[in-house]
Amino acid sequence: MYSGNELRDMFLKYFEAKGHKILPSASLIPKDDPTLLLTVAGMVPFKPYFQRRVEPPFPRATTAQKCVRTPDLEEVGKTARHHTYFEMLGNFSFGDYFKTDAIPWAWEYVTKVLKIPVKKLWVTIYPEDEEAKTIWEKAGVRSERIVGDPENFWAAGPTGPCGPCSEIYVDLGEARGCSKPGCAIGCDCDRFLEIWNLVFMQFNRDEAGVLTPLPKQNIDTGMGLERIASVMQGVETNFDTDLFRPIIDHVANLAGVNYKDNAKSDLALKVVSDHVRAVSFMLSDGIRPNNEGRGYVLRRILRRAIRYAKLLGIDKPFLESAFRIIQRDYAHSYPELKENENFIISHINLEEKNFQATLDQGTQLLQEKVKELIKKGETVLAGADAFYLYETYGFPVELTDEMLAEQGLSVDMEAFQKAAEEHRLRAKEQSQQMRAAAESPELTEKAKSLGVTPFIGYEKVSATPRIEAIFVNGQEVSDAGEGEEVVIFLSETPFYAESGGQVSDVGVIKTPRAEARVLEVKKGVTGTFYHRAEVRGGVLHVGESVEVQIDNAERLATTRHHSATHLLQTALRSVLGEHVQQAGSLVTPERLRFDFTHFSQLTPAELKAVEGLINEAVLKNMPVKATEMSLTEAKESGATALFGEKYGDIVRVVTMGSFSRELCGGTHVSSTGEIGLVKLLSEGGIGAGLRRIEAVAGLESLIYFRSLDEQVMEVAQNLKAQPLEIGKRVNGLVAQVKDLEREIAQLQAKLAKNEVNGLLSKVAEVEGIQVIAAKVQASDMDGLRQMADLIRDKMKSGVIVLGAASEGKVNFVTTVTPTGLSGLHAGQIIKEVAKITGGGGGGRPDMAQAGGKDPSKLGEAIDRVPTLLRGFLKK
Incomplete structure (x- = not known):
């Protein structure tokens, strides 16, 4: 019997032997894809390659991809195979091989490597895909075991890449079936289990629905690890595999129940085990619980885990101990579970503590509803009230029903289901309204054709590149005149594009007869730099050479704040502990803003210590160096990375003496002394477990202190005192005011x-x-x-x-x-x-x-x- 970990490794090694590059799982946070909150399939990280927005760096790849899906959240635990978090094993071809290779490899892997008996296997195809049927037969599948299914056609959306697909099913035997006449592939029972889907991307569908063969055909396959583990381990459900049982057994032990003894407790055990896996992996990728987007999804899953644990009788914190089981069993394949341990545990414990208080509030509200029912002589709680408790306080209807039953009462479940369904439909409608950021197809195609813009801004602040293209209102033009706002593509650029929290450079593009002011610069997924500019005079023409000059004063002010941010993070970790992780930043010429993980307000002494360490590092005038190296070398050198960010194979490491070492693509000073004085302006909370510090450096610090000095001098003048005496004088005035206020109160009382x-x-x-x-x-x-x-x-x-x-x-x-x-x-x-x-x-x-x-x-x-x-x- 193969373990889940062995099955994952076997799959990857098989396709590595077939010339595929093994890639680590991408983050659950989709990169450069505003259409998705979470990575929902193995092919998601490769969408730019399939759509040819980016040229693939390798012809074929294989992965075990972390995925999270929540549309069927309520079904988790009720069926054999619904999950929030799951792993998708896949092999992919980016215009390299097609059906003639993909189909035989799939059949060979299932029958020769996994050794699943051929007599148990079935294959489905798209009815019109005769080519696939022929290849399956040549691979060794009997024709009567190949079934046509009109739904076997995959599409990325209404338009774009699409094509037929083919599935492999395992017949789990009559004992697992429904015993109905005609039970076969497609039946809703558990007898026939789909284990692998092969997608053949061979067409492009236009807005009229016309299919045109793609110039380069692609392969995208997906095999669920949990599903194939259930088959290979000979168990009834995914929850009975070794991917889940250690978690289930641990939770059952905490609850004092036995798995398989009671259907009600079994459901709760399955939900908890599934949800704790999802929570652990989402947190390990840097997703933080909050009330919007993917953070809301995480919080909802985490709270469901706590609620179902409560149904099992677990009233004490348990998530950390359950996470330890997952960390032990999965960290060898997903090291982020170990690397980001402090972050995960801190958030788990904080959310568990806070939600317990929320549950207590819900319990109190339910008791008030019970009193109202008894007073009115009624025995059934309205479905709308039950759903309010569920949606607002996270109270599962099962818990509400159980508490009511103890007092001879019940819930109007039909009305509850109606309210839940109305809510689900509203949520689905909102989800369908998500769409990609607006960008004209012409602009996208041009960026794709131009590819990566060489960035020379680390070494130079000026250059003489060529204008490759000009766009006005999303349409390509050959020239642009005074007053027009344009997007300009250059053959190379010294302008830093907005990235990593650092704002873009600004500056000018000019010729002897024309000039444009560059307002901002962004970088597309193709690596192309978009220069948004306003033509201030003359006419700019495509193809002509231009002089470009960044605003060096703005650049220098920005770099001072960016380098100060690196010193700030190191100082925070030194004073507060290694649990501090960057959670966001903003670096501008005027200031820096740094968000980080920490669970209490910083004391005045801690702030003083952090500020002191930063300025000591500045005074040491340590050299600042940037070096490119492999990601592995960077990690081994101890470089700090931005949590939740996924990096390429080659990364840029910025070191500041022996004080700081971080992965960073931004611009920096050449030595810490150039940063100047750094002053922390404010520190405060911005969410559960998140803090924010704002600070200024260099000339901005001088401006800040001059402003304070002017205010102090004005106060001193009004008090007719020396600046160093104003504290004493103000304290005296405050005491005097308090005395007068007491006298006034006494007089008013009289x-x-x-x-x-x-x-x-x-x-x-x-x-x-x-x-x-x-x-x-x-x-x-x-x-x-x-x-x-x-x-x-x-x-x-x-x-x-x-x-x-x-x-x-x-x-x-x-x-x-x-x-x-x-x-x-x-x-x-x-x-x-x-x-x-x-x-x-x-x-x-x-x-x-x-x-x-x-x-x-x-x-x-x-x-x-x-x-x-x-x-x-x-x-």
């Missing part, structure tokens, strides 16, 4: 007491009820409420209505004591009183407050109180 005594002597009666309605002096609502409280304490029974005008507004307070006196309601009374002054308000039966807009009507409103009270009493 005045209020005197005014209250005066009001108590003017109590009126309305239908036998004591009433005080008066216009008083109070600067705000708090003062007005305090006065009303003093009167109520002395009056014991009656109605109080007080009004005060301040700063062009009116405030009212009304009290009725005891509550419900003669059926009077303070909120209703004050609403009518405030209405006279153009305002409104309300409150409780015993106390209410309101505001008004017209102080001139305050007297009239107070005078109307007796009349209003008589009206309420008559009702």
Whole structure:
């Protein structure tokens, strides 16, 4: 019996022997693909090659690709093979070989390497693909075992590469079937299992639906590791393979249950094991839990794992221990599980802790709903309420149902399913609205034809390249004149394109008769530099040589901040610990912004230490060097990489003496002394486990300190003190202000007491009820409420209505004591009183407050109180 790890290695080595390059799995974060949140198939990393947006660097490849899919999240654990995270084994040809090789290799691998008996195998083809049928037969498949399926046609979308596909099925035997007459390939039962799909990309489909043969035909295949493991290990479901059982057994042990003893607990065990795998791999690729995009997907999966663990009776944190099982069994193939251990564990623990509090909130809300049901004499919780608990608080309906059942209650499951389905359809519609960033096809094709733009900006700030193409509003033109905004392609460029958090260079493109201002530069997936510029004078022509000059002052300011960012990261890791990882950055001529992983606010002492280390490194004036080397050499040298980023085989390593060593493609100073003074401006949280520091360096630091100096001098002048004395003087003034505030409060209390005594002597009666309605002096609502409280304490029974005008507004307070006196309601009374002054308000039966807009009507409103009270009493 082969283990899952052995099956993965066998597949890759088989195709390596067939001339394929073994590539490591790409990240679960798709690169340069705005149409996808996550890598959902083995072919996703190769889309640019299949579409020929980028020329493939090798003719054929093989991978074990990490994938995450969530459209069928609710089915996980209920079926034998639904998963969120799975591995797709694949072999790929980029215009190299086609069906005549792909089909025999697939058949040989399944029958000769895996040794699955031929009598158990079936093949499906696209009915019109006679070529594939012939090749399958030549490979050794009997014709009666080849079945036509009209759905066997793959397409990248409505237009683009497409072609027929062919699948290999395993017959798992009658015992696994439905026993219905005619049970065969395509039946919904578990008897026939698809293990491998071979896609033959041979056409291009245009907008009219016309298929045109591709000049270079491609092969894309996919075999699910979990599926083939279940076949080779002879188990009923993917969850019974060694890819899942160690996780399931660990969780079952924590819960005190046995796998296979109870269908309900088995479902929870399967969900937890699947979800913990997905969470571990998503975190290992740098995806962070949040409330949008792929971060939301991660958070949802993680919370489902915690919820289902709770159904098993696991109330204590368990995710870290489950992750350790995954790390142990998978890290040899996916080293990121070990390399990014601190990041993974920190986020797991934080999310688990926070979500436990959320679950507690949901439990409290459910108990309130239970009380309402019992009070009304009802026994069924509305489906909408159950779904609200699920969607808002992450409460699974199973947990809600279980808690209700303990009290003889239940959930309207039909209404819950209806609410869930409506939500699912809305989510699906939003998902379908995702599309690629708008870029004209003409622009894309031109970039593709031009290929990589040589970048000479590390060595030069000026050059004399040739204009290769000009675009205006997405259309190619031969020339562009004054006032037009253009995209220019150059034969080479010194302009740094926006990348790695560093903004692009700006500058000029000019000839003796024309000039354009370069506003920004971006780099496309083809490696082509897009120079967005505004023509300021004359006319630029395609094919002419031009002088280009970057704004060197801007470049130098940017490089100072970029180099300071490297020093900052090293200093943070030194002071806070190795768990600190870069989570984003922005480097501009004016400042730097650095986002990083850490789980508490930095103390003043820590900030001081970080700032001190940075500036010590600056004063040492260490040499800054950039060296190209292999990714393996870079890692072995201890270079820090941007977490979540996937690098090529050759990388650029920037070192700053022995202080810092990072993978980086940005521009930098030649020695740390050129950075100048670095000043940290702010530090704060931007999300769970994420912090942000902003800082300035070089001349920007000088500008900052000059601004502070001007403010200090202005304060010193106003205080008539020396700059070094202002702290002492300000502290004295603050103490003086506090003393004065206390005196004012005491005086106001005395005045209020005197005014209250005066009001108590003017109590009126309305239908036998004591009433005080008066216009008083109070600067705000708090003062007005305090006065009303003093009167109520002395009056014991009656109605109080007080009004005060301040700063062009009116405030009212009304009290009725005891509550419900003669059926009077303070909120209703004050609403009518405030209405006279153009305002409104309300409150409780015993106390209410309101505001008004017209102080001139305050007297009239107070005078109307007796009349209003008589009206309420008559009702």
